[in-house]
Amino acid sequence: MSNHTGQCLCGDIKYVVNAEPLMAGVCHCRNCQRQGGSAFSTLWxxxxxxxxxxxxxxxxxxxxxxxxxxxxxxxFCGECGSPIYSLVPGQDEMMFLKTGTLDNADDFTPGFHIWCDRKQPWVEIPAGMPTMAKGS
Ligand SMILES: [Zn+2]
Ligand SMILES: [Zn+2]
Structure with a gap:
């Protein structure tokens, strides 16, 4: 089961992940909103x-x-613009994959939400879900 595939919208970029995610979270930071053209990023x-x-x-x-x-x-994909992943300072071993690009995007289940002080007001986070006001 530890083999996940994904691609960008146009298919120029394709990837395989030969591991299970170490973390699964939602980022509400302003720049994830802007880069994704959406309300938040879903990240593995x-x-x-x-x-x-x-x-x-x-x-x-x-x-x-x-x-x-x-x-x-x-x-990101230079052709269609799909965000693919991010690298974050201080987390040199990790890649933060935008899970909307997974072939089985349903494999993503969030375990926490970060940058909740930037969250759009209509987004409701389920009770009991771990949240952080900022990034850590
Ligand atoms: Zn593309
Ligand atoms: Zn973010």
């Missing part, structure tokens, strides 16, 4: 070494104007 934290790109290679945008103050490297 997976070991970098477990991810192989089987087609294409994502472009990188170094995002230094973040709520956390750190520079997040945001990787």
């Amino acid at each position: 934290g997976v070991p970098k070494v477990a991810v192989t790109f089987t087609a294409g290679s994502p472009k990188c945008y170094s995002d230094s104007d973040t709520d956390s103050g750190g520079t997040v490297q945001r990787f």
Whole structure:
């Protein structure tokens, strides 16, 4: 079961994850909203070494104007613009995969929500779900 595949919207970028996620969370930060053109990002934290790109290679945008103050490297498809993953300073072994790009996007189940002080007001978080006002 530890084999997950995914791709961007146009299919130029394809990947395989040969691991189960170490964490699954929702990020409500302003920059995830803006990059995704949506209300939040759904993210799997997976070991970098477990991810192989089987087609294409994502472009990188170094995002230094973040709520956390750190520079997040945001990787996306240069053709269709789909966000694919991010690298976060201080978490060098991990890749934060945008789970909407998984072939089985239903495999994502959130375990926590971060940057909730940036959450859009209509988004309701279930009772009992761990939340953080900021990134950590
Ligand atoms: Zn694409
Ligand atoms: Zn975010």
